[in-house]
Amino acid sequence: MLLGTFQVRAQSLETYFATAAENNPGLQSKYKAFQAALQRVPQVSSLPDPTFSFGYFISPVETRLGPQKAKFSLSQMFPWFGTLKAREDAATLAAEAKFQEFVDARNQLYYEVAAAYYPLYKLSEWKQIERENIEILNSYKEIATRNFENGKGAMVDVLRVDIMLKDASTNLEILNQEEKPLLTKFNKMLNRSAEEKVTIEVEEKTDTMTVHLNKDSLMEQHPVLKKLELMRQSSEAAESAARKNGYPNMGLGLDYVVVGEPTDMQVEDSGRDVIMPMLSVSIPIFRKKYNAAVKEAQLTQESLALQKEEFTNNLASRYEQVWFDISRQEQLIKLYNEQIKETRRALKLLTTAYANSGKDFEEILRMQQELLKYKKKKVDAISRYKTAVARMEYVMGAQ
Numbered sequence: 127m128l129l130g131t132f133q134v135r136a137q138s139l140e141t142y143f144a145t146a147a148e149n150n151p152g153l154q155s156k157y158k159a160f161q162a163a164l165q166r167v168p169q170v171s172s173l174p175d176p177t178f179s180f181g182y183f184i185s186p187v188e189t190r191l192g193p194q195k196a197k198f199s200l201s202q203m204f205p206w207f208g209t210l211k212a213r214e215d216a217a218t219l220a221a222e223a224k225f226q227e228f229v230d231a232r233n234q235l236y237y238e239v240a241a242a243y244y245p246l247y248k249l250s251e252w253k254q255i256e257r258e259n260i261e262i263l264n265s266y267k268e269i270a271t272r273n274f275e276n277g278k279g280a281m282v283d284v285l286r287v288d289i290m291l292k293d294a295s296t297n298l299e300i301l302n303q304e305e306k307p308l309l310t311k312f313n314k315m316l317n318r319s320a321e322e323k324v325t326i327e328v329e330e331k332t333d334t335m336t337v338h339l340n341k342d343s344l345m346e347q348h349p350v351l352k353k354l355e356l357m358r359q360s361s362e363a364a365e366s367a368a369r370k371n372g373y374p375n376m377g378l379g380l381d382y383v384v385v386g387e388p389t390d391m392q393v394e395d396s397g398r399d400v401i402m403p404m405l406s407v408s409i410p411i412f413r414k415k416y417n418a419a420v421k422e423a424q425l426t427q428e429s430l431a432l433q434k435e436e437f438t439n440n441l442a443s444r445y446e447q448v449w450f451d452i453s454r455q456e457q458l459i460k461l462y463n464e465q466i467k468e469t470r471r472a473l474k475l476l477t478t479a480y481a482n483s484g485k486d487f488e489e490i491l492r493m494q495q496e497l498l499k500y501k502k503k504k505v506d507a508i509s510r511y512k513t514a515v516a517r518m519e520y521v522m523g524a525q
Contacts, residue, residue, distance in 0.1 A: 138325045138326070138327040139239075139240065139243055139327070139328075142239055142243065142316060142324075143236050143239060145316045145318075146235055146236070146239050146315055146316045146317075147232055147235070147236075149316055149317035149318065150235055150315065150316070150317055151317060152231065152235070153228070153231055153232055153235050156224075156227060156228040156231040156232075157228050159224055159227070159228070160221065160224040160225045160227070160228050163217075163220055163221035163224040164221045166217040166220070166221065167214055167217045167218055167221065169217075170210075170213040170214060170216070170217045171210050171211075171213055171214035171217070172210075173202065173203075173204065173205075173210070174202075174203050176200060176201065176202040177199075177200070177201045177202075177203075177379075178198075178199065178200050179198070179199040180196070180197070180198055180199075181196065181197040181198075181199075182195070182196045182197075183195055183196065183197075186386065188388075192385045192386045192387050192388040193385065193386045193388070194383050194384070194385055194386075194400075195384045195385070195386050196383070196384040197381060197382070197383050197384070198381070198382040198383075198384075199379060199380070199381050199382075200379060200380050201377050201378065201379030201380075201404065201406070202377060202378055202379070203375050203376070203377040203406075203408075204375065204376050204377065204378070205370065205371070205375050206370045206371075206373035206374065206375065206376075207370075208366075208370055209367055209370040209371065209373075212363050212364075212366040212367035212370060213363075213367045215360075215363035215366075216360045216361075216363035216364040216367055217360075218360075219356050219357070219359045219360035219363060220356075220357065220360040222356045223352075223353045223354075223356035223357045223360060224353075226349040226350070226352045226353035226356060227349070227350075227353050229349040230348075230349035230350050230353065230523075233349065233519075233520050233523065233524065234520060235315070236516070236519075236520070237516050237517055237519070237520040238315060239312070239315050239316070240512070240513060240516035241513050241516065241517075242308070242311050242312040242315060243312060243324075243326075244328070244509040244510075244512050244513045244516075245308055245509060246305075246308050246309070246312060246324055246326055247326050247328045247505075247508075247509055247512075248505050248506055248508075248509040249301060249304060249305055249308060250326050251505040252301055252502055252505060253298060253301045253302070255498065255501050255502060255505070256294055256297050256298040256301065257298065259294050259494070259498050260291060260294045260295065260298070262494060263287055263290055263291050263294060263494070264291070266287050266487075266490065266491070266494070267284060267287040267288070267291070269477075269480070269481065270283040270284045270286075270287055270487060271284055273480075273481075273487075278483070279480075279487060280487075283487040283488075286487070286488065286491055287491065290491060290494075290495070309321070309322075309324060312324060328508070328512065330508055347522070347523045348441060348521075348522070348523030349523055350437055350523075351434060351437060351438065351441075351523075354430050354433055354434040354437065355434065357426075357430050358427050358430040358431060358434070361423050361426040361427045361430065362423070362427060364423045364426075365420055365423035365424060365427070368416065368419035368420045368422075368423055369416075369420055371410075371416055371419065372410050372413065372416035372417075372420075373410065374407045374408050374409065374410060375407070375408040376405070376406070376407055376408075377404075377405070377406035377407070377408075378403075378404070378405060378406075379403070379404035379405075379406065380401065380402070380403055380404065381400070381401070381402040381404060382399065382400070382401055382402075383399060383400035383401075383402070384399050385398060385399050385400055441521060444521050445518075445521050445522075448514055448517050448518045448521055449518070451510070451514040451517075452511060452514045452515060452518060455507045455508075455510045455511035455514060456511060458503070458504075458507040459504060459507045459508060459511060462500050462501075462503050462504035462507060463504065465500045466497065466500045466501060466504065469493060469496050469497045469500060470497065472493055473490065473493045473494060473497060476489055476490045476493060477490055
């Protein structure tokens with residue numbers, strides 16, 4: 127979607143997208159609404175039901191050909207030419223607009239799933255960083271204890287490590303407690319058990335973005351803009367149908383009269399049943415309702431055009447903000463990679479010097495905490511970067 131500037135999502139996240147699309151009740155509701163809208167098409171594009179009536183003469187009406195005993199009538203009304211087609215077009219376009227609403231809801235759900243997935247990645251990485259930090263601090267404690275026993279270091283160095291180990295253990299415990307609400311939020315989006323296991327597969331690689339995408343051409347594909355345009359076209363068809371509703375409707379019918387045998391005299395064709403074709407025309411003289419329907423459709427079109435303009439402006443604003451977020455996180459990731467590299471070099475030199483002299487142990491601990499901070503910040507930046515990419519895909523209307 128983004129012209130190859132963003133890396134492909136991890137396969138596990140794509141799998142969760144599919145699961146959410148299949149199971150999420152909110153998204154299923156949108157699709158049912160689309161299916162319901164499709165059922166409007168045959169309703170509005172069909173002719174009205176024909177009318178059949180039967181009448182029985184309690185007192186037969188005497189005519190020259192004989193007494194009329196019963197009467198059967200069958201009639202069918204036909205709207206003005208093109209009325210049914212205009213109604214069908216309006217309903218079809220409205221259904222297509224409902225489908226675009228479903229697509230937008232699906233894209234938004236994908237973004238929300240991604241926005242809940244990457245914090246789980248961040249939590250998982252932070253827990254691993256804290257565990258590695260505890261291992262390193264334990265090794266420092268052994269070195270400090272050994273130096274103290276050999277007379278090269280002070281007991282305060284051991285105490286400093288103990289204090290930092292307690293901090294690290296507490297941080298790890300808090301991170302473990304934080305996992306449950308994040309898992310619950312993610313799994314409920316997929317409409318499954320809150321305790322369901324989530325597989326985290328995220329590539330740390332980020333691609334350099336050098337091209338500012340043409341947002342005007344890409345945002346034309348956004349489902350909401352498509353929906354508003356389809357609704358406007360549907361309203362145009364509704365206006366056409368409203369105008370045609372103001373024209374006369376025509377009806378064709380047939381009367382069949384059962385005639386009995388005359389009792390007083392015989393004439394030619396006596397007793398023969400009567401068949402009478404009929405033509406009827408409605409007279410739409412009460413114009414207020416027709417004029418109001420046309421005006422309603424016109425005002426709806428104006429409203430939708432304004433909604434489309436407003437949404438386009440908001441979309442452009444969100445695009446620039448998300449683009450800035452992506453660029454910022456990309457720069458931060460590069461910075462933290464460099465900081466981690468340099469801090470490790472400095473830490474290695476300090477550790478070697480301390481092993482020989484027993485001095486500057488406090489500086490080693492401070493540098494270790496700097497390394498811990500940069501590692502966490504890098505993971506946080508990666509999480510924010512990938513969340514911003516997912517948001518960009520939603521802003522651009524990726525399908």
